[in-house]
Amino acid sequence: MTCHRRYRFPHALASVAAVARRWAVVLVGLVFLLFPTDLRAQDSPDGMAIAVAMEQSVIAAIDRAAPAVVAIARVPKEGAVNVVESFQFNVPTPEQAAENPDDPDFIPAHYASGVILSPDGLILTCYHVLDDPELHDYYVYWKGRHAKASAVRSLAKVKAGDPWTDLAILKIDGEDLPTMPLGDASTLRRGSFVVSLGNPYATARDGEPSASWGIVSNLQRTPRPRLPQTRTQTPEAKQSLAEFGLLLQTDAKLNLGSSGGALVNLKGEMVGLTTSLAAVAGFEQPAGYAIPIDEPMRQVIQTLREGRQPAFGFLGIEPADTLEGRGARVARVVPGLPGDQAGLRAGDVIFSVAGVRTDGALELFRELSRWPAESEVEIFVAHHFVGAVQPERIKVTLGKKQLSLSKPAYSEIPEPTWRGMRVDWATALPPSQLLYSRQGSRADLAILRVDPDTPTWRAGLRPGQFLQTINGKVVSKPDAFYEQAEAIDGEVTLEGIGNDGRPFRAIVGQKD
Known part of the structure; x- marks a missing residue:
């Protein structure tokens, strides 16, 4: 969420133009690289057909996914006092009118995006979008209509929010609402085409989310830290799963207000929930990030939909980096915990969790912490004995990770x-x-x-x-x-x- 007064129209217009020029060059280059000479001819009807087919694929993906993307406005709860926000945003000025969400011309000071998961109005968004539910109300806009989110009248009505994954669920009253088809982010590679749908600068209050498109720039990225961090920061000091290098990075344009929006593939399936904007002063195109929607995240989302707090996996070992940089070494095993029960011993090296490589202690922490507690996952480990190494694939049922975070989780079911x-x-x-x-x-x-x-x-x-x-x-x-x-x-x-x-x-x- 952010204040819409930070928006600079000439700068944004120049950014859009630059992106359009860049993608025009990319498309032309693709045709010349991928297709035979006879299809590249200036007057070739086949070349035009290929370009039109690609354009239609993007349009079809947007048409399929866009109806399930909503705009979210966050406003102070009636009677609640937040001194900072009251001073900055709720004093009527020529630039900022008093907040009245029932006014058709209302423009929120804090805004974001969300995705409809169920026909009766379950909305997936980012945890950081909601801030403190005890101090705020939320309005959700779709197809030209808006509805107050009933999830935030009191903590007892909040569905759930989890700071570790930066995911949250709102509930509005609705029926037969369009729902977002979910894809699988594990199939993405660098260069995969994606479309971003969201609520930039609170413009999607008419129920029509804005679209941009690009490629997946990289996988398992860490967002730019907000505060300086030391090289010796321990895993226990990290406050979210994203800090372990979880996120998808995309060059699709993500303007302010895109948090909680959908990153979809060319089938119109959501493969990521856009979550952050790594804006760096002096640069026109910031890096955009999204939470990948894969099997572990599907399980977390399902738990949040049920109004419960998710729990995350723990192996019960102390990991360390290896000298070779491959795998994560087991430095210590806690007796009686899942790692001990699975046969792990100090000196073993774990190379993957559920098929994902774990080169280093932080990567091992990330992969284990993504899976819900009680999940059964396969670990590829090399047991080190005197004079011999024995590789083995073992199944282990994870315990529950203890999280001491600065921000609280909340759920409808305590x-x-x-x-x-x-x-x-x-x-x-x-x-x-x-x-x-x-x-x-x-x-x-x-x-x-x-x-x-x-x-x-x-x-x-x-x-x-x-x-x-x-x-x-x-x-x-x-x-x-x-x-x-x-x-x-x-x-x-x-x-x-x-x-x-x-x-x-x-x-x-x-x-x-």
Whole structure:
């Protein structure tokens, strides 16, 4: 989202003209490179047919995808006070009228794009587009109509938003809305043709998104950092998956307001959700980025659609770079976690995750962190024994990654608790606590939070303890724990391993 007053019309017009000239040269060059001499003749009807066919392919892709792209306006919630925005954007001036979304001539100060996923009005956009849902309302425009997004009247009505992937879901009231066909970004290569559809400078309020086109410039890119970063930055310090080099880079024109729009292939299928603009002072054409829509992201989007917070994969190892620059070396394996259970040992080298190469610790972190928790993925690893190397493809079920981000996730369905206690995968504990207390424990579940003066607190349960049984029955998954615990009305006996590595037994009384 951004303020539309940053727009400079002459500069933008020059940019459009430059892009048009550039692509005219590219198209002519393609004809001369790809087709025989007799098709290149100036008066050749076949040459014209090829150009028209290509043009029609682009038009057809736009016609298929554009109806499902919407404009989004973000305005301060009635009664909410945001001092900075109130000062900068809500004071009527000759350049900026007072904000009134019901006015047909309303031009929002903050705007972006979105994509319709379902006929009843589920909208996919970027997490950073929404900012704080407690302070803002959102209006969605499509086909000349606008509707207030019911998802943001209160946190309880928000579908979901995830800062790690920069994805969020809004819900508007609708029926029989056009939906976006989803493609597969894993099929893209440098040079693949793509079309961008979005809401530049809030111009798509009439329901007609603007289009630009270009190629995929590169894959697995990292956006230009907003703040200086040191070379020794650790994976734990990164605040989003994009910082690991996730994004598609495109030279398709992405003007301000394109965040949350669709990057589509020539079949009209969305292969990316445009997310950022790497504008550099003094340069006319900034690099555009998009979140790739592939199998891991489809699973994340499905979780958000259900109004739940997504969880991401964790292997339970400490990776390091290799001297050769190929693969990621396993420096340490945490006992009892997925990596240990899969047979990984210190000194092994992991070359790929789910078929994607992992040359270095950061690339390994990225690929593991893209997959939802509990996903089964194939890892190609070389086991290093004394005097021998044994390559092997192994299947591993990922645990849950612990994320300590500066911005909160939110969801319509809250994380479950039982009698004042939050139980989750053991891998969701903070890394320092996990490494310190894990020795000798083979439990899959851990206590993440215990609210004071609740039945579980009074029973002596505390964060960091590992759970093994409930009323004598072994339990190894969070969902199974809650299902079994909720079915018991009276006292419940829990057994496990304490922070000190010793077994414990706790009797939890009835709910207050």
